[in-house]
Amino acid sequence: MSQTVTSAEAQAEFRQGLLVGLAAYVMWGFFPAYYKLTDTVPADLVVSHRILWSVLFVGLYLYLRGRWQEVRDVFRQPKVLLGLTASASFIAVNWLVFVWAISNNQVLDVSLGYFINPLVSILVGLVILHEKLSRGQAFAILIAAFAVVLQAVLAGGLPWVSLVLAFSFAGYGYVRKVTPVKATPGLFVETLLLFPMAAVYVLLNLSWGVDALVLNDPPVLLALAGTGIVTALPLICFSAAARRLPLFMLGLMQYLAPSMHFLMAVYLWGEPLDQTKLMGFVMIWGALVVFSYDSWRRYRA
Numbered sequence: 167m168s169q170t171v172t173s174a175e176a177q178a179e180f181r182q183g184l185l186v187g188l189a190a191y192v193m194w195g196f197f198p199a200y201y202k203l204t205d206t207v208p209a210d211l212v213v214s215h216r217i218l219w220s221v222l223f224v225g226l227y228l229y230l231r232g233r234w235q236e237v238r239d240v241f242r243q244p245k246v247l248l249g250l251t252a253s254a255s256f257i258a259v260n261w262l263v264f265v266w267a268i269s270n271n272q273v274l275d276v277s278l279g280y281f282i283n284p285l286v287s288i289l290v291g292l293v294i295l296h297e298k299l300s301r302g303q304a305f306a307i308l309i310a311a312f313a314v315v316l317q318a319v320l321a322g323g324l325p326w327v328s329l330v331l332a333f334s335f336a337g338y339g340y341v342r343k344v345t346p347v348k349a350t351p352g353l354f355v356e357t358l359l360l361f362p363m364a365a366v367y368v369l370l371n372l373s374w375g376v377d378a379l380v381l382n383d384p385p386v387l388l389a390l391a392g393t394g395i396v397t398a399l400p401l402i403c404f405s406a407a408a409r410r411l412p413l414f415m416l417g418l419m420q421y422l423a424p425s426m427h428f429l430m431a432v433y434l435w436g437e438p439l440d441q442t443k444l445m446g447f448v449m450i451w452g453a454l455v456v457f458s459y460d461s462w463r464r465y466r467a
Contacts, residue, residue, distance in 0.1 A: 183410025190403035191419050193396065195426030198276065199434075200396055201268045203389040209266035211371065211378055212390065216261060217364040219394030220357040227398060228354055236351040247355070249345030254356040256338035260331060267327045273431035274443060279331030280424035281450045284417065285310045285457060286336040294340065302460025306453040313449035320442040349405040353398065414465040418458060 204212050228234055240246050267276050285307050291297040299307070318324045342352065371378035380387045408416060428447070431437040 179410045183407045184415075186403040187407030187411055187416060187419050188422070190400040190407060191422040192426070193400040193403070194423040197264075197396070197423075198268050198273045198427055198430060200389070200392075201265055202435075204265075204386055204393075205269040206383070206386060207380060207390070209262055209269055210367070211376075212265045212269075212393070213258065213261045214364040214367050214378075215390040216265075216393040216397060217258075217357050217360045218368070219391050220397045221354065221361050221394075223394030224350060224354040224357065224398045227402070228351060233351065236348060237354060240347055240351060240355050246345055246347055249341055250347065250352060250355045251359055253338050253341040253345065253352070254359045256334050256341060257356060258360055260334040260338060263327060263330045263334070267331075271435065271437060272327055273427055273435060274437050274439065275325055275327035276331060277424045277427035277431060278325060278443075278447060278450065279328035280335070280427065281421070281447070281454065282310060282314075282328060282332040283335050284420065285453060286332045287339055288457075290336050290340050300460055300464065302456050302463070306457040306460070309449055309453035309456065313446045313453070316449070317442055317446040320445075325446070349401055349408075350398070353401055412465070414461055417461060421454065 201212070207215075228237060240250065264276060267273065288297075288299065288303050289307060292299055314325065314329070342349075345352070347355070368378045380390060407419075432439050
């Protein structure tokens with residue numbers, strides 16, 4: 167009887183993990199649509215607001231959940247604090263390029279960047295952690311590298327938006343992997359470290375006569391305030407999913423967000439998908455098929 171109950175509980179945990187995991191990636195998938203609401207505001211100010219409102223919302227969430235001690239513990243560990251300082255730098259660059267690309271109608275490049283990201287993460291593991299590549303992983307990276315070089319040659323330049331997003335998020339993921347801190351307290355400390363710069367930048371813009379608080383446009387101000395929620399909510403869902411699902415399944419789910427970015431860019435905002443870009447996407451998708459099959463095979467083994 168106890169075995170039946172345990173099995174039922176495990177299935178319930180799995181279903182809950184699947185639901186919150188899908189919720190996290192669907193929310194991340196809608197990020198470009200959300201930040202289209204703020205595209206009248208310069209990207210640097212949008213990111214400043216995102217930092218300020220994230221500190222407020224995430225801090226309130228941790229306080230109401232009785233997890234404030236976890237934040238205090240971070241400040242008592244210099245190595246952890248140093249790691250979060252590095253990850254904060256990576257995520258600030260990622261956010262800035264992401265918002266800039268959306269406001270400049272380059273959502274296809276955003277999509278490509280997050281498709282490339284898993285392969286860049288493998289490369290980071292190879293270079294920094296000296297991890298060994300399987301044949302499937304090595305083949306997938308070669309395909310992706312060839313796709314980037316081909317696009318640079320045919321399009322007359324590197325897809326820098328895609329590459330900056332992929333490498334900054336891979337760097338962020340690596341630092342967070344080796345920094346022993348939970349997701350939500352980590353995010354709060356990261357944004358708290360960025361808070362002084364963001365606050366000073368907003369105040370400087372106000373002193374220069376810029377409507378940095380967007381008081382003359384309440385709907386946009388509301389959207390900016392909401393960035394704190396849309397930053398934290400998918401991360402909270404993802405953390406819950408990561409405790410309940412195998413990493414292989416989470417790895418497959420990560421393709422959902424850039425797939426949504428791709429579809430919205432082409433069919434909602436009409437971004438041009440020329441033959442060069444399409445060829446690059448097809449090659450990256452092929453690399454991801456190889457990578458996913460290799461991951462599944464090793465997971466089964």
